[in-house]
Amino acid sequence: MNKHEILVVDDEAQIRKLLQITLESNDYKVRLATTGKEAQISAAHHPPELIILDLGLPDKSGHIVLKELREWYNKSIIILSVIDNEEDIVSALDNGATDYLTKPFRTAELLARIRAAIRRNSTENDESNIKIGELEIDIISRTAKKNNEVLKLTSTEFNLLSLFARNEGRVLTHQFILKEIWGVGFQTETQYLRVFVGTLRKKIEDNPNQPKYIITESGVGYRFGK
Amino acid sequence: MKTSATLQYRQYALSTLSVLTVSVLCFLIKDEINYRIAALILLLTVSVVAMLFDILPVLLAAFLSAVIWNFFFIPPQFTLHISSTEDLLTFLSYFFVASLNAVLTFKIRQAERKARDKEEKEQTIKLYNTLLNSLSHELRTPISTILGTVDTLKDSNLQLNNEQQLDLLNDIDIATVRLNRQVENILNMSRIESGILKPKSDWCDMNELVNSVIQKIENCDGHQLNYTVNENLPLFKLDIGFTEQILLNLLHNAVQYTPSNSIIEIKIFHESENCKIIISDNGNGIPESEHQLIFDKFRRLPDSKTGGSGLGLSIVKGFTEAQNGTILLQNNHPNGTVFKIEIPAETSYINHLKNE
Numbered sequence: 001m002n003k004h005e006i007l008v009v010d011d012e013a014q015i016r017k018l019l020q021i022t023l024e025s026n027d028y029k030v031r032l033a034t035t036g037k038e039a040q041i042s043a044a045h046h047p048p049e050l051i052i053l054d055l056g057l058p059d060k061s062g063h064i065v066l067k068e069l070r071e072w073y074n075k076s077i078i079i080l081s082v083i084d085n086e087e088d089i090v091s092a093l094d095n096g097a098t099d100y101l102t103k104p105f106r107t108a109e110l111l112a113r114i115r116a117a118i119r120r121n122s123t124e125n126d127e128s129n130i131k132i133g134e135l136e137i138d139i140i141s142r143t144a145k146k147n148n149e150v151l152k153l154t155s156t157e158f159n160l161l162s163l164f165a166r167n168e169g170r171v172l173t174h175q176f177i178l179k180e181i182w183g184v185g186f187q188t189e190t191q192y193l194r195v196f197v198g199t200l201r202k203k204i205e206d207n208p209n210q211p212k213y214i215i216t217e218s219g220v221g222y223r224f225g226k
Numbered sequence: 227m228k229t230s231a232t233l234q235y236r237q238y239a240l241s242t243l244s245v246l247t248v249s250v251l252c253f254l255i256k257d258e259i260n261y262r263i264a265a266l267i268l269l270l271t272v273s274v275v276a277m278l279f280d281i282l283p284v285l286l287a288a289f290l291s292a293v294i295w296n297f298f299f300i301p302p303q304f305t306l307h308i309s310s311t312e313d314l315l316t317f318l319s320y321f322f323v324a325s326l327n328a329v330l331t332f333k334i335r336q337a338e339r340k341a342r343d344k345e346e347k348e349q350t351i352k353l354y355n356t357l358l359n360s361l362s363h364e365l366r367t368p369i370s371t372i373l374g375t376v377d378t379l380k381d382s383n384l385q386l387n388n389e390q391q392l393d394l395l396n397d398i399d400i401a402t403v404r405l406n407r408q409v410e411n412i413l414n415m416s417r418i419e420s421g422i423l424k425p426k427s428d429w430c431d432m433n434e435l436v437n438s439v440i441q442k443i444e445n446c447d448g449h450q451l452n453y454t455v456n457e458n459l460p461l462f463k464l465d466i467g468f469t470e471q472i473l474l475n476l477l478h479n480a481v482q483y484t485p486s487n488s489i490i491e492i493k494i495f496h497e498s499e500n501c502k503i504i505i506s507d508n509g510n511g512i513p514e515s516e517h518q519l520i521f522d523k524f525r526r527l528p529d530s531k532t533g534g535s536g537l538g539l540s541i542v543k544g545f546t547e548a549q550n551g552t553i554l555l556q557n558n559h560p561n562g563t564v565f566k567i568e569i570p571a572e573t574s575y576i577n578h579l580k581n582e
Contacts, residue, residue, distance in 0.1 A: 086426070086467070104406055191429040191461050191574045198431055209437040209455060216438060219428070219467050 003029040004049040004118055009039040009065070010080070011058050015103075019052065022107050028114075034058075036065040043073060050118055053097075055081040055088065063092060070096035076117035076169075080105065086219040090173050093220065098170045100220075116169030116225045130165045133213065133226030135204060137165045146204060156181065157200050164214065164224035173221040197222065237279040241287040244271055249294045261299040265320050268295055272324045276331035284332065288324035295320065357524045364408050364535040368401035375401075411537040414471065415523070418544035425465035425549045429574060432459055432494045432501065435466065439473040440492075448486030451477065459494060460573035462501040468545035469501075469569070475538040476505045476565055482534065483527075484509025484562070500551075500568040508562040517555045542567075 006028045008019045020030045031046060033039040036057045043051060051069065055062030066077060076098040081088075084102040092100055098117050101110060128139045136145045139162055144151045153161065159181050164172070175187045182192060197216075201208040215223045248271045252264040268291040276284045296306055300313050308314045375394045378384065386394070417423055433455045440451050473492075480490045488509045495502040512520060512527065519525050521543040524536040542565075546553045551569035558564045 104402075191576055194429050194431045194434075194461050195576055198434065209433075210441060216434065218438075218470060219426075 003027060005029040005031065005046065006114070007031045007033060007039065007042055007046075007048040007051045009033045009036070009051065009057070009062075010054040011035065011056070012054075015054075015080075018107075022111070023114075026111060036060040036062070039065055040068060043069060047073065047075075049075060049121060050114060051075075051077045052080050052114075053077055055079060055083050055092065063088075063095065066092060066095050066097060075121045078110075078113055078117055080110070089217075089220050090175075093171055093173050094176070099223070100171060100217075113169070120167075120169040127166075130162075130168075132165060132168055132224075135161075135165070135213065135226075137162055139166075144204075151203050153200070153203060156196055157203070160196055160200055161204065164222070167224060169223070169225045171217050171221055171223045177221065234280070234283075237283040238286060241275045241279055241283040242290060244275055245287045245291045245294065249291070249298065253298055256299065261295075261301070262316060264299050265295050265316065269320065269324055269327070273327050273331070276328045277335075281328060281332040284328035285325060288321070288328050292317065292321045292324060360524055360526070361408075361412075361535055365405065368405040368408075371401035372398050372405075408535055408537075411535055411541060414541045415537050415544070418541065418548070423544070423548045425468055427463045427572075428466055429461045429463055430466045430469065431461055435470060436473060436492055436494060439470060439477060442474065443477050443481055449481050449484065450487075450489045451481075451492070452489060453492040456494060460496055460575045462496070462569075463572040463574070464501060464569055465545075465549055468549060469503075472542050472545050472567065473503070473505075475542045479538055480505065480507045480509070480563075488562075496573055497568070499570055499573075501571045501573075503567040503569070504564060505567075506558050506562060506564040508558060511557055511561050511563050512555065514557070520555065521553070 006023055008016055008023070008030060010016050010019070011034050016032050016034070020032060023030045031042055031048065033042050036059050039051070039053070039057075042048075051073070053062055053066060053069075057065065062079070062081065066079070069077065077096065079089075079092050079097045079100045080103065081100075082103045083089075089100050098120065099113050101113060130137045130139070134147050136148075138144070142158055142162075144153055144158060144161055160177070163177065163180050174190050174193055178186045178189060178193060182189065186192070197214055198208075201211050201214055204213055205211045213224060213226055215225075217223055245268070248268060252259070252267055256264065272284065272288050272291055275287045293306070296308065296317055297304065300308055300317065302309060308317055375398050379386070379391065379394055436453050437455070440453060443451065477490065477492070480488075484490070484507045488507055490505065490507045493504040493506075495504070516525075516527060520527070521539050523540040525540070526534060526536040543553055546567055546569065549569045549571075551567060554566040556564045556566065
């Protein structure tokens, strides 16, 4: 199997080094970039399987680099930044970031996110039957099973679950989910979302109080995966 | 708020007014008293004015009263002319004493103010030093651990076995987590103190929030964290980030400062338009005399164990008050502590949606 290639964009030498050693020892091939410009050139010449992007770059804002990359690059981009305010996170996700991790981070967590994001690249969208952990979701027959037992889901619950499943490993913002499920005009009605995530968790999680599938990203949205 | 200019203006007006009032009173009884007694009464007035006001209004009062005394009281009356040498000397001494009075009183008050300022400054410096000491201790201890441990790990003369290495790496891990928590605390504190802290209200499932916070609490082995999910709880509209930090700090403290095997209980209610959070423990409790002080920045119980910057509870208070909430600390019975927090919040019972 070919090694997956990851482009690491960070202006801090220590972080680049840490990521290079960690990723290479986990069987990834690593390319490094220090500036936004370098990142764009590198990505254009050797399109990687995944990009890890810092938001605070010396030549231009990571937000802009992200937008420019997204004009042509459609694989996963994980933001790794010290910026931890919700506005920046939501804005990065709305601009096409797959996931967001704040520094300081644990490498185990980063590796888990990378695995999920790369898996996502290969199972993008058009599958009609999605298997995640013990769950199996059939988009066409609109049925979901856990351990081969059919789950009794309401129509909205199923829509929510299939939206999550089609976006495994990606953080979906509240606004995005509300627009997808309830339509334009409902983007601020997060109360619906809270209720349905609560009921869905009761049906799909082993312990709804310690969810493993639907993970809350506080103030931002939800991440789905196992 | 009054500017210093209007205060100054008011002092001139009041000193003029008091001299005029006393002069009129003296003038009314001038047939009963010797005109030199009037001078003494006016001098007394200037002295009183000198005790209250700045130097310029007082000098004005001195000058004004001298002129009035001359014009209305010294014969020949209603002229500024002074006929007898004796009266001229009295007038001149009056003017001199009144001015001297003004200057001396002013100097005394200035010296007093300086002494007071100095004392206040010393107090502030003392407090600041205490704060700095506790904070630098909290930051330097983990940094020392990390540096020292790394040196030991790098030392090629030492033949550390795998287990020892792992043990040392674990120490670095713990120290870094501790350092990170203090940095978070300092950042949160400066957000609160910046005064630009604005809550962002969003619908919050408190059952979910409490459960996720419980999972984030480290080193809770030996402690029981009890929370029973309340299915009838509505959604509350509040700042989720602030509320999460409030819960995190209170639970972290409860785990840190109660003996192991202590039971920590979390309860959430909807009570009179508030989200009410109650966190109680059966630890050793906090002495009554500390109940108010404990929320002050850098305040720690006199004999509490090392570790901790004294910022946690002041952040809890800051994030509660930023949401217009209140926090109350009480003794638990028979022993331990109860924190009661009330945050005014809109609620939503949209359970009927569940069957859509």
